[in-house]
Amino acid sequence: MTDVQFRFRDDEEAGDPAVTVDAFLDQTNATAVRIEPGDDARDLLPYLDRLQLIEVNFPAWTDGRGYSSARVLREAGYVGELRAVGDVVIDMLSHLRRCGFDAFAPEHGLNEADAHAAFQRWDNVYQATGDGRQAIWAKRHG
Amino acid sequence: MKILTGNDLKHGHVVWWDGEQWSKFVNSAADVGDRGEAIIAREEGAQRVFAAYVIDGERDADGVRPAHIKERIRALGPTVRPDLTLKPGDPDASNWVI
Amino acid sequence: MYKYDQYDQQMVDTRVAEFRDQVRRRIDGSLTEDQFRPLRLQNGLYLQLHAYMLRVAIPYGTLNSRQMTLLGDIADKYDRGYGHFTTRQNIQYNWVKLEETPDILADLASVEMHAIQTSGNCIRNISSDQYAGAAADEIVDPRPYAELLRQWSSFHPEFLTLPRKFKIAVIASETDRAAMKLHDIGIQMVKNDKGEIGARFFVGGGMGRTPMIGPMIRDLVPLDQLITYSEACLRVYNRYGRRDNKYKARIKILVHELGKEEYTRQVEEEFAHLLTQDIEPPLAELERIKAMFVDPPFEAGANDDLDLSDPDFRLWVERNCADHKAPGYIVATVSLKPVGGIPGDASADQIRLMAQLAKDCSFDELRVTHAQNIVFPHVKKADLYKVWQTLDEAGLGTANLDTVGDIIACPGLDYCSLANARSIPVAQKISERFGSAEKQAEIGELKLKISGCINACGHHHAGHIGILGVDKKGVENYQLLLGGSEGADTSLGQITGPGFDEDGIVAAVETAINVYLRERKNGERFLDTYRRVGMAPFKEALYD
Numbered sequence: 001m002t003d004v005q006f007r008f009r010d011d012e013e014a015g016d017p018a019v020t021v022d023a024f025l026d027q028t029n030a031t032a033v034r035i036e037p038g039d040d041a042r043d044l045l046p047y048l049d050r051l052q053l054i055e056v057n058f059p060a061w062t063d064g065r066g067y068s069s070a071r072v073l074r075e076a077g078y079v080g081e082l083r084a085v086g087d088v089v090i091d092m093l094s095h096l097r098r099c100g101f102d103a104f105a106p107e108h109g110l111n112e113a114d115a116h117a118a119f120q121r122w123d124n125v126y127q128a129t130g131d132g133r134q135a136i137w138a139k140r141h142g
Numbered sequence: 143m144k145i146l147t148g149n150d151l152k153h154g155h156v157v158w159w160d161g162e163q164w165s166k167f168v169n170s171a172a173d174v175g176d177r178g179e180a181i182i183a184r185e186e187g188a189q190r191v192f193a194a195y196v197i198d199g200e201r202d203a204d205g206v207r208p209a210h211i212k213e214r215i216r217a218l219g220p221t222v223r224p225d226l227t228l229k230p231g232d233p234d235a236s237n238w239v240i
Numbered sequence: 241m242y243k244y245d246q247y248d249q250q251m252v253d254t255r256v257a258e259f260r261d262q263v264r265r266r267i268d269g270s271l272t273e274d275q276f277r278p279l280r281l282q283n284g285l286y287l288q289l290h291a292y293m294l295r296v297a298i299p300y301g302t303l304n305s306r307q308m309t310l311l312g313d314i315a316d317k318y319d320r321g322y323g324h325f326t327t328r329q330n331i332q333y334n335w336v337k338l339e340e341t342p343d344i345l346a347d348l349a350s351v352e353m354h355a356i357q358t359s360g361n362c363i364r365n366i367s368s369d370q371y372a373g374a375a376a377d378e379i380v381d382p383r384p385y386a387e388l389l390r391q392w393s394s395f396h397p398e399f400l401t402l403p404r405k406f407k408i409a410v411i412a413s414e415t416d417r418a419a420m421k422l423h424d425i426g427i428q429m430v431k432n433d434k435g436e437i438g439a440r441f442f443v444g445g446g447m448g449r450t451p452m453i454g455p456m457i458r459d460l461v462p463l464d465q466l467i468t469y470s471e472a473c474l475r476v477y478n479r480y481g482r483r484d485n486k487y488k489a490r491i492k493i494l495v496h497e498l499g500k501e502e503y504t505r506q507v508e509e510e511f512a513h514l515l516t517q518d519i520e521p522p523l524a525e526l527e528r529i530k531a532m533f534v535d536p537p538f539e540a541g542a543n544d545d546l547d548l549s550d551p552d553f554r555l556w557v558e559r560n561c562a563d564h565k566a567p568g569y570i571v572a573t574v575s576l577k578p579v580g581g582i583p584g585d586a587s588a589d590q591i592r593l594m595a596q597l598a599k600d601c602s603f604d605e606l607r608v609t610h611a612q613n614i615v616f617p618h619v620k621k622a623d624l625y626k627v628w629q630t631l632d633e634a635g636l637g638t639a640n641l642d643t644v645g646d647i648i649a650c651p652g653l654d655y656c657s658l659a660n661a662r663s664i665p666v667a668q669k670i671s672e673r674f675g676s677a678e679k680q681a682e683i684g685e686l687k688l689k690i691s692g693c694i695n696a697c698g699h700h701h702a703g704h705i706g707i708l709g710v711d712k713k714g715v716e717n718y719q720l721l722l723g724g725s726e727g728a729d730t731s732l733g734q735i736t737g738p739g740f741d742e743d744g745i746v747a748a749v750e751t752a753i754n755v756y757l758r759e760r761k762n763g764e765r766f767l768d769t770y771r772r773v774g775m776a777p778f779k780e781a782l783y784d
Contacts, residue, residue, distance in 0.1 A: 037483075040479075061401065062278055062361065062401050063401065063483055064361075064398070064399070064400065064401025064402060064478060065478065065479055065483075067397060067398040067399075067400075067401070067478070068398055068475055068478050068479045071398055071475075075513070075517055089275065091258075091262065091279055092400070092401075094397070095395075095397035095398075095400055096397070098397035099397050099398055111270070114261075114265070114270075117261070121254060121257075121258055122251075122254060122395070123250060123254070124247050124250060124251065125395070126251070126391045126392060126394055126395060126396070127392060127396055127397070127519065128517075128518060128519040129397060129398065129519070130517060130519075135521070136247040136248075136251075136391070137391075137521035137522070137525040138521075139247065140245070140247070140525060140528065141521075141522050141524045141525060141528075
């Protein structure tokens with residue numbers, strides 16, 4: 001399991017390893033699950049309060065299904081750790097964050113300085129994505 | 143013959159491997175035999191070229207002729223703007239690509 | 241037209257800084273080409289046949305003289321003295337250098353322009369009607385809605401890694417001047433029975449390998465749900481669009497494979513959910529944008545007569561000019577298709593000339609059309625003759641709008657690394673064959689479109705006559721299609737039969753036109769005659 005390189009939470013990292021969605025739906029005691037691009041995040045909706053950690057795998061950063069999975073989970077009220085794993089690249093860090101990810105475990109460690117610059121790149125945002133940031137249109141109209 | 147072509151990273155222009163370095167002129171292209179991939183790996187690694195690949199060509203009376211029309215247009219420039227090609231003074235230059 | 245506020249300006253400036261950093265990391269080797277390619281594409285930077293190519297966004301085809309002047313200056317400063325206007329209302333520069341591209345983007349940002357998302361698997365430039373704000377037949381100016389969608393789609397974090405590119409068009413008239421139904425999402429602003437404006441959504445149109453006409457999936461989306469509904473359409477696509485095969489990855493394939501009803505059901509379900517998430521801008525935002533698209537101060541009582549005694553001027557007015565909604569004004573199209581020229585290309589001097597004319601005579605506004613021409617939307621009739629004379633002296637006065645001389649052609653194998661055949665020489669030969677004004681007048685409306693490969697950037701499926709370049713064992717070959725149309729009566733062209741070489745396709749076009757001239761009745765256009773008599777007479781003439 002790759003280490004979490006960036007984490008924006010105050011609580012402890014989950015102890016249990018993440019199981020697949022199929023395995024999770026079979027078990028009653030797993031608290032961590034990993035979503036693959038082809039999984040439907042909505043399958044997890046009945047179990048969100050049981051989950052401490054949801055990993056979303058990006059086998060290739062250009063396969064963007066994980067972004068929708070993340071938003072779907074946050075929109076449904078998931079407040080646990082939402083961790084991006086796999087091909088996590090510098091240039092998508094801020095977008096991942098906006099979609100609800102609060103932990104990042106890239107398979108290849110990222111340059112810390114470049115990553116921090118990337119997280120802080122955008123002072124303003126055009127869209128409301130549920131991450132708590134005020135969209136530009138909201139700032140314009142108070 | 144097997145020749146190598148690619149592009150200059152910073153400027154983007156088309157280049158051909160002449161045996162020692164990358165040249166703008168297809169007539170300088172060297173026959174790399176079966177060493178093409180190895181040369182590409184080394185040269186791309188050193189960032190002296192990018193998007194490089196091996197193509198077929200033949201040597202004829204005029205110089206080196208890539209086998210495919212696309213590569214011949216790459217070697218010359220846009221046939222509809224002779225002034226922007228590598229042979230701006232030659233009114234028949236675009237016949238060579240056909 | 242839209243003016244950036246501090247937020248918009250900061251967004252483009254931030255993007256320049258981000259890209260400058262990405263170029264630095266590419267040049268110092270920290271980013272490989274495989275890693276860098278998707279990033280540069282999201283800033284419109286391609287590697288083409290001869291060099292890097294930069295595609296600059298011209299949002300819904302609208303720009304002012306200051307912006308147009310800079311586009312000309314960029315051609316001189318960073319390129320080789322010209323630019324190419326595209327079938328999506330953008331401009332392309334064919335010879336930029338990677339290390340200078342951040343500076344180009346910085347120059348663009350200084351006049352509120354950019355190259356954001358003009359390539360890559362993301363939402364691209366939103367196109368619209370080139371007569372917006374001037375046409376007599378629009379119910380409302382479509383551009384404020386396009387601007388609202390532009391901001392929503394820019395750097396949208398969920399939709400930057402879609403299965404494939406995504407193209408949206410917005411119109412507001414029954415006459416479709418933007419090929420709206422041939423887009424991934426086509427939006428037509430309409431009025432309901434109560435006179436309220438809303439958005440009609442067509443999803444799943446497109447050209448390329450498998451051309452399809454987008455079906456209507458929602459008759460009316462209220463204005464205060466426009467963004468939410470669009471988001472639902474995109475989310476369903478992002479989640480379920482195919483990612484296993486690049487040639488089956490557009491939304492048109494998803495809509496086709498699910499069926500319109502099932503795709504619609506999924507969108508409506510997602511939409512109902514998203515309505516609870518507060519992602520819609522307030523209507524005040526739309527009003528703020530609309531306020532920038534009010535009519536310019538048209539002169540009341542401007543002279544509505546035109547002196548057409550100069551026959552060349554009369555021809556240009558009849559061919560290239562359209563009725564304006566305000567008396568005394570006219571909409572003028574500048575043809576970038578001189579006889580034998582390269583369709584859509586303009587020199588830096590020509591670009592700056594058009595900028596100056598627009599500033600003086602069109603309330604400082606220009607449009608780029610998806611037919612690769614330029615429009616002055618608001619010319620006072622009293623100024624028109626002077627405008628035409630100036631254009632004509634600069635080689636911009638060709639009177640051929642929507643005739644066989646007004647050819648749409650992609651750059652083709654002369655420029656594009658995806659192409660199988662050259663398209664520009666074919667366009668030039670056809671243009672010369674039918675160069676005379678008399679011949680063009682005799683033929684009338686004829687939209688001829690040429691693509692150098694199946695990606696169809698020349699929109700050949702939507703041509704009354706379409707030409708598709710293919711590679712036949714290393715030799716350029718051309719297929720002929722007939723009967724396509726991009727208007728409200730959208731239809732896809734049909735292949736006539738075996739292909740032709742370069743001289744052969746020019747002769748085939750002439751043959752097809754001769755069949756039309758022989759068969760036509762009652763003022764029919766080429767398209768009308770084809771639809772009435774069918775393929776048979778054409779096939780017979782071409783191949784027997």
